[in-house]
Amino acid sequence: MADINVSMTSRSGKSESAPSPRPAGAAEGEPMLDLIELLFFAYRNFVSDPDEILQGISFGRAHHRVLHFVSRHPGMRVTDLLDILRITKQSLGRVLRELVEQGFIDSRAGASDRRQRLLHLTPKGETLAQEFVAIQSRRLRRALEESGPDSRELVRRFLVAMIDPEDRGAIEKLIARADQTSEARSMARVRSAG
Amino acid sequence: MADINVSMTSRSGKSESAPSPRPAGAAEGEPMLDLIELLFFAYRNFVSDPDEILQGISFGRAHHRVLHFVSRHPGMRVTDLLDILRITKQSLGRVLRELVEQGFIDSRAGASDRRQRLLHLTPKGETLAQEFVAIQSRRLRRALEESGPDSRELVRRFLVAMIDPEDRGAIEKLIARADQTSEARSMARVRSAG
DNA sequence: CGAAAAAAGTCAACATGGCTGACATAAATG
């Protein structure tokens, strides 16, 4: 971001030696201006990592999100995905169709309930999903290393606390369940390989 | 997010008591799956706060971003804004025109360089910008409180470290400069009030 | 001075990914 030159016409460089570090927005509580902006820039960079990969295969962020959550929850239903992503069936339908057509996802009728379409990644889809996780994990690992040894747990708690309280339970369960199934999968790999 | 019911058809509830907490993605380094997802959900909630306000006045996120940065850098040029937002002149042009037309921003030719349009918020614009800051700051303050006493500095460092190294300098300067000018403004208020 | 560059704006066309509303079909459920 080529050093911005905000011209301070009238308000000339009056460097009055800064008495209080932050004048504060009165009764409202301290304004978190720096964090608001850092979060904006950090998140932009965070999503730009997958964006570069996506460009090469003319997919967009919507495809990334779908691929990611299907990867994490193999066999999930379309409804589950809608619930996580909070978009409409029609919006999801578009990207899901493309992902299926191009062989990243396959969608099979449920065994017990044949109305359901259970979503799984193909090997091709799994490879791509893992690329996304790898590149974003790299950025996160680097950031945590630069933030000190115990930062991971604190950052995790901070992020959870940024989520609406009424959603936290469901989201933490969602993550825990995904971790469980991926563990089950690697156990299966161990069993079949060993 | 009404508790998602990921059906685990084949892979039945084999709760094998989880030996290692995270099986890890081999040579790639530990995958940060939980943080990737938490960041997604946290950021979505974070931007949903202003979204609600924006809906009432039929503006979008693009308007919010413009308003915010003009608020923080009064007198900035259009070019500066383009550089921060990293969008095209045409995209910016649309929302900027609406913001000016509806009396949130005013745009005056520069005194020294009359090609420039220096952007300032009107009182109406400043009120709205402060609403956005207030609501997002509230969420951040709450999250930091829940994360322990020293979390603010650590979170700040983490967010900086999440930004591409080559951009960090410019962004930190940008934030510092904005803090300076807002301080200068509150000094001015003190002088004129006292 | 005059040419080139910079700052801003504009027109037209297009892509992505949200949205609403209206339906259709198959399958499960009571």
Add this chain to the structure above:
DNA sequence: CATTTATGTCAGCCATGTTGACTTTTTTCG
């Protein structure tokens, strides 16, 4: 059997990003 659920689809709209081409005004520099 009537209803509900899960999924999908058509058509159209909106917000916000993109490219490319071009204009006007003003500054800068050889």
